[in-house]
Amino acid sequence: MAYTKRFDGRAFDETRPIKAELGVVENADGSALFAFGDTVAIAAVYGPRQLFPQHLQNPQKALLRFYYDMLSFSVKERKKPGPSRRSLEISDVATQALEPALMLEKFQNCVIDVYAQVLQANASTRTACINAASLALAQAGLPMKDLVVSVSVGKIGESLVVDLTKEEEDYQEGGKKAATDIAIAMLGKTKHISLLQLDGAIKPDELFKAIEMAKKAAESIYQAQIKTLKEISKKWV
């Protein structure tokens, strides 16, 4: 049977309900929670601060380090604590996804650490972490060229969808995997892509259609991020 109606009844181009909150970790210089429905992530920023060991320092710009991990009870089958190959790879690509938005040259020799944790997972966890990190970096007051917005898109059966759930990620037709999962991050204003990961099977023209859907969804997430940041700045005035 074709995938004509989504498991949770959403429209194909609709994300799950978005939740964004700032200042969830008081010790951090900036922090945020971001949720796509049941996928909940928090991120905390520490820095810019001095970087040790000294040989890692770059006299031209700050080093950005993003750490992605999941609480062991955030998933159905317990995840062994500590980094895995998967989390290290995500940390690496997400660091590069955030870098273009930051003005790292302003903080020579320093490090900016961003720690993201998935509290509850129902797919699209890296995108939620990147959105939380982007908000946390902004709340930390770091000079930024733009916010980074992230969303997943994909092809389930023959349908293109936005913001996949675990159930959709595992979708099968005729006993075979029939889901393509694409994680995308882009700069809020220009919609230039800073992270792109795809697995599955998709034709190029479908991919470009999916990316257009991602851009549209990204715009509404971008507006939600801006709204959240404005609200807190009002609170402080």
Added chain:
Amino acid sequence: MGVIETSKIMRNTIIGLLRNGKRLDERKLDEFREIEIIPDISKNAEGSCKVKIGKTVVMAGVKIDIGEPFPDSPDEGILVVNAELLPLSYAGFEPGPPGIDAIELARAVDRGIRESGFIDLKKLCIEEGKKVYSIFIDIYSINHDGNLVDASFLASVIALKRSFLPKIEKAYDDYRVVYGEKTKNPLPLQKPPFLCSIYKVADNFFLDANLVEEKVSDARLSVAFTDNTIHAMQKNGSDVLSTDELKVAVELAKKGIQQIKKKAEKFL
């Protein structure tokens, strides 16, 4: 907030206040900060809980799996407690495998829960000598402002209380967990234990240290009770305790536990 570095001046200020029964944040020596308990924070955990003590925030979650029993207890379930001091929660925590502080925290929590008999491990046997339930408690610091031990212990106890056994399937001669499907069977639990830590600075004793107080303290004594019985104790720090001081600490712990109990009651 960066790494807390304490000076001699700060230490002397704190000691001066404590001598007069006062503290930096105007609490009494036997007074907890505001305790807040938020259960069921994760849908994928068998049970979970967030505990806030002042600005300290800790999350604990229970996952249940099937494992093989230890040879010396073939008819008992397995309990594993793990704690991670996340670098997200404090500038002084670094990424990497759990350090000694995280291990000590996990073991202090483990002993209090295990020795109190809170979990009836005998009822978690599926097939003697072959298959038993394994209970994993994972503790994460989310914001560190001192006294992570008390927060972690309380969060773990409530998370256990909110846990339901997962559905299991028998296929041929093996059992496996059907992930994501919970039963309506709660964990076999008995009287809940409570843990309170007493901190010592010079010759002053108080409970629920915040981060600055914890940094200047010379010793910590954690005591786990069920009602009037002590089930686990852990002294940490290089200062010594006289017998009289130990008595003071135990009495103080009882007072602290009354405050914790009051907040926890409705979840137990």
